[in-house]
Amino acid sequence: MAQRPLPFERNIHELEQHLETLEMQQQPSTETLEAIKNMRAEIVRLRREVFDNLDPWQIVQVARHEDRPQTLDYLELIFDEFLELHGDRAYGDDRAILTGFARIDGRKVLFVGQHKGRNLKERTTHNYGMAHPEGYRKAIQKMQMAAKFRLPIISFIDTAGAYPGVGAEERGQAYQIAYNLREMSRLGTPVVSAVLSEGGSGGAIGIGVSNYICMLQYAYYSVISPEGCAGILWKHVKHADKAARALRFTAKDLLEFGVIDKAISEPFGGAHRNPRQAANNLKIELIQALRQFSDMQPDELIAHRYDRFRRIGVFEETKISEAEGEATAAEAN
Template identity: 65%
Template structure:
């Protein structure tokens, strides 16, 4: 799949791809053309690797927000053998920003929960661009509790810039609902696997992010605040979003180094938006492997493992180094020594 939307640093890649398409369109290629095709393919692979291995934090944000990046419904279609969607929170309505339902991955039956941004303008308006309301988080928790009742593991896909900040959402208890989800997820005696597939913004991501394992895709980010929000607070202008992105240290490498996530899932060469199927294959392999490791654990073991995982975030060891040095003798000590 070749994306139509071009990021600035992708332009040299698109130019090489156009060149390769022209060469491959030749009806009767000569040996020289075949050699050129081989050379361009090698150069294209080299350029993709060089560009995407050296992205800074702000470029990672751009990739995470790519309009053609696979979303929850794309992954459900590609990795689930079966999926039955469940709707509503039994209180207010059905929030389309969060998709929930029973799913089957190979031999495993799971409860699938994921945030959806939408593709078309109509879908994005229905999903509020992935920003869930309180009813979305209530829906997610109800389905998680149903999964716990039937002993099903839970798989959560995170992709949101943050919870919806509107007046209606606040009136219906946005902050309380997210906080309640955090507490109740920590108590569920079944395996919970959370994966950040795009944006992982603040409490909106945490509302379905309390897992036994938390993973992040290679070009996704997981942060306490968006770069624009951070720039507005610290530098009083959104134009410093790139500076904020670098300061926040929210890319996969940083998150893994700080112990925030357990694993960084590699993306296909050039990013997930270039090959949905290959990315889905990597994601499914990771989820199945994590399920295989967690399912043998008992309920109390899962709870303790989850508790210890989040309890340790932010811990650090303080090492006090005592430097032993000889103090310079005083003038009086020097006089006494010389007199001897």
């Protein structure tokens, strides 16, 4: 059971605690056994009812759950081997982004992923998954090496955004992310990305210019966090729930818009309830995506990636008659 229930899970959590107490009885009576059976069914019903109807702000809360699997967890559960590569050959080794050679389903790949950390020590080491310019420089250098040897690239996106501190800006944060976008668009090898929890702003797209982007069911992928959006539009973070609804950044929305290619189902109640099943679902999708692009030539991969991003945001304008315009205005009023 999760250590900390989310606000909308409190009723379920209370039932689970009661169930746990009943299950600890050494010799339960027939009535107790019947109560346990009924309570299990009720918990399943309530959890299904809640998680089938999560609003965008509740999805953000699930994505940020303290027990939610992170990049290092998925590395252990999905990949058969991982040999980490360090440093950017210029400034240092940014631990917010991990890079290295890996093996999945017998196939060699280059792995790039953002890791936030769990406890204070780990979060400090990995800077809460918010990379500096040297992190993005390390990532693109390793990706370019992978392209040279025709190794597919897998990137895991999990960040609130690139680090916004003075030092990062002084070392060219915006330039380095823009450079990554350009250079990733030119890679002559398959690039597959997965959004694990948070995909925030340029910090996410800096390792996400891919041929294929999948996203876990209770993750979000956005140009800005809901708190940042609320601060700009409504001048206070208390409107974060309103901003979350307006941003349309859930997996369901982004699949509809064509921003992502696949929304990956999570275990019942979220990935933190069953990390191994979540990892297995993600692994299956990654393997299928790699197979999809395995026979494409470098020029084809580059063209595919270019076309994919050019299609995002495409819309059509049509001219309506004056009568139709008046009818639309009347309906709006």
